[in-house]
Amino acid sequence: MTKQFPGGLFAGRRWTSLRLRLLVVFALVALTAAVSASGIAYWLNREAVLTRTQDAALGDFRQEMQNRAAALPADPTPEELQRTAELMAGSSPGYSVLLVDELKDGRKVFGAAGPDSFGLADVPKSLQNAVNDRQKTTAANDAEYHMYWQRTKPRGNPYLVGGTRIVGGGPTGYMYKSLAQERDDLNALGWSLTIATGLALLGSALLAQAAARTVLKPVQRLGDAARRLGEGELDHRLEVSGTDELADLSHTFNKTAEALEKKVADMSAREESSRRFVADMSHELRTPLTALTAVAEVLEEEVDDLDPMIAPAVALVVSETRRLNDLVENLMEVTRFDAGTARLVLDDVDVADQVTACIDARAWLDAVELDAERGIVVRLDPRRLDVILANLIGNALKHGGSPVRVSVRVEGEWLLIAVKDNGPGIPEEVLPHVFDRFYKASASRPKSDGSGLGLSIAMENAHIHGGDITAANGSEGGALFTLRLPVDVGKVIAGEA
Incomplete structure (x- = not known):
């Protein structure tokens, strides 16, 4: 009979079942938690970075529009618009400025300055319409024009575009700020969070391996003990340590093994006693049966000379004596098979x-x-x-x-x-x-x-x-x-x- 030991088939089965499932569950939990935490952290940081940059640039642009663009004459020349745009673009946030004014004859004059080449074509039509949309003043709205902004990606590069116009007459101003630095910072943050997620996944695998070893080692010992019990080692017991559920299971196994050993011992003793009784009985019966068989053979030879009333009884005695002799022989043969002496x-x-x-x-x-x-x-x-x-x-x-x-x-x-x-x-x-x-x-x-x-x-x-x-x-x-x-x-x- 081929036996399987802990290093063979059963170990492989454990690896492909409970151990692997523990590793997978730990990995999925860690991956879900890490991805969720990283995603939330990335989204919050992204909004915070973009909002801070956006508010700083738009606030400075609004202030510059109030201080410089509002100070221009009613019909500024292109040189005046250009000089004002250069002064506005030189502020600390670092954005490009486009000033647009419409003359009385319908022509438009422009003034543009800043680190990026910026023209009216770079301003989305929806933003231009919103900026030039004149609204009614009410108790809740005290200005005819408001500042609007929009994030765009011309040629794949992120930019913040904002615009407003001077209330009461004056040029319309647009600002154009690159968000490339913020994008790079967010990409670096994303890579950091990805690495952190990978490390968390690796750590979860190591923790799962340690947990699996801690949990499966007692289970493996229990399986080995049950296997040895099934192979006939009824005196094998488990060492019990701790007070957890596995310790209770080990206690139960030991009690079951002890009860099984006692029951098997009792059954073996009774079986041995019964076998010995049958063997002894068969052996003791052989001597009187030998005598009965000899007498029966003598009677069988004389049956023709016996009284017709007695002959059937003699024939019955002879037949049953032979049957009893066969039964005793069969019982002795069975006893030899049971005792393993055949x-x-x-x-x-x-x-x-x-x-x-x-x-x-x-x-x-x-x-x-x-x-x-x-x-x-x-x-x-x-x-x-x-x-x-x-x-x-x-x-x-x-x-x-x-x-x-x-x-x-x-x-x-x-x-x-x-x-x-x-x-x-x-x-x-x-x-x-x-x-x-x-x-x-x-x-x-x-x-x-x-x-x-x-x-x-x-x-x-x-x-x-x-x-x-x-x-x-x-x-x-x-x-x-x-x-x-x-x-x-x-x-x-x-x-x-």
Whole structure:
């Protein structure tokens, strides 16, 4: 029998089941938490950075529009607009400025300055419309024009575009600030958060491995202990440490193992006692049975000279004495099998001759048809083969009826002997029990003088050879018993040893 130990198949199964699931669960929890935390942190920092930059630039631009653009004359020249734009663009936030004014003749004059090339085409139409939209003044709205802003990405670069115009007449001003520095800072933050997420995932894997080892080590010890218990080491116990659930489980296992050991010991003692009782009883019965058998044989020889009223009683005594003798012999044979003392005496046997001898010794030649080729020689115990054949053929004649057909063939390394009777067959509910000891199917065997041990002894003899017997119903009716034995029992026994 192949055994699996902790380093082999079972360890692989543990790795692909509970350990892997723990690692995956820890990793998913850590990944979800890290990604969520990183995403929230990135979003909050992004909004904070952009809002701070935006508010600073727009606030400074509003102030510059009030201080410088509002001070321009009603119809400023292009030079005045340009000089004012340069002064506004020189403020600390560092943005470009575009001033637009419309002359009386409808022409537009521009003034632009700053680090970026900035024209009216760079201002989104929606923002231009919002800036030039004149609103009614109310108690809640005291200005006709307001400042509006928008984030754009011309040519893939982020910019903040804002605009407003002077209330009461004056130029319209637009500011254009690059957000490239903020983008780079946010990208660096994103990479930092990504690295932190990876480190958190790695840390979670290490923690999961440690947790799995802590949890699975007691489970592994419990599995090994249960395996050893199943292999017969009933005295094996677990060392209990701690007060957690696994310690309680270990306590329960030890109590169960102790109870199982005690129960098995009690059952073994009772079984041994019963086996010894049967052996002793059978042995003690042999002496009086020998005397009874001798007397019965003498009476059987004199039965023709006895009173006709006494003769049937004498015949009954002779018959029952023989039956009792067979029962005692069978009981002793069963006891030897149970005690493991049954041994094989191997010899080269011609199967056809052996089957013929078995049939001839019991005067069954007229009731049995033999289909066996001469020259099929196998190595087995001839006495035990005779016991098997006598039980199978005798059972077929007694319960199935003649003619009984016995066929012999060899398939590979196996000898197959089939015994088929001509009876009604075996009921389906009886088939699983035909080899049980003392089993008699009353429906199919209304009257039987057998002990119920014959087929059981036949099966035990087949097992000791390394073979078996199967029972079934033939396709054309009748019961079919098939004996399967190794051609060379000696090799099989040597291989098992």
